[in-house]
Amino acid sequence: MAKKKLIDLYLYRIKNNNVEFLLFKRSSGKIYEGQWRMIGGKVKPDETRWQAALRELKEETGLKPLHFWTVPSINQFYEQSSDTIHSIPVFAAEIDASPGISLDDEHSEYRWINPDNASDFIQWPEQIRLIKLTSQLINTNRILEDWRVPLP
Numbered sequence: 838m839a840k841k842k843l844i845d846l847y848l849y850r851i852k853n854n855n856v857e858f859l860l861f862k863r864s865s866g867k868i869y870e871g872q873w874r875m876i877g878g879k880v881k882p883d884e885t886r887w888q889a890a891l892r893e894l895k896e897e898t899g900l901k902p903l904h905f906w907t908v909p910s911i912n913q914f915y916e917q918s919s920d921t922i923h924s925i926p927v928f929a930a931e932i933d934a935s936p937g938i939s940l941d942d943e944h945s946e947y948r949w950i951n952p953d954n955a956s957d958f959i960q961w962p963e964q965i966r967l968i969k970l971t972s973q974l975i976n977t978n979r980i981l982e983d984w985r986v987p988l989p
Contacts (some may be wrong), residue, residue: 843880843925845912846929847908847927848876851975858968860951860959879895897938906984906985908928908970908971913925
């Protein structure tokens with residue numbers, strides 16, 4: 838069986854000079870039911886990982902990013918059910934949420950959070966770390982041009 842390729846996408850906005858991250862609560866009957874999470878998804882056979890992240894953004898929120906970049910780190914965890922170690926590339930997208938967010942059936946609600954409060958919502962330590970790293974890179978204006986993904 839081929840190993841599934843996954844992506845993580847952290848959505849953020851700058852509001853009153855503060856970075857806020859958008860989290861989604863997983864719907865009942867879905868994987869990770871009831872957990873607050875970022876956007877995640879599987880890469881289709883004909884996609885690159887960054888293309889999958891943009892597709893998932895559109896499917897799960899109806900939004901387009903203002904800025905889109907690769908976070909220079911990965912989300913890594915062990916899945917015991919498949920005996921697989923996943924190494925997942927991480928992307929970040931600045932969004933303008935003023936037009937509104939259209940949730941798909943995978944999520945029951947959404948919430949903007951301060952990165953300092955990530956552990957109040959997120960249960961996975963790597964995801965907490967990645968929110969804080971992403972926030973630090975944004976706040977210190979240290980997003981390298983090499984990490985930016987040109988938008989189609």
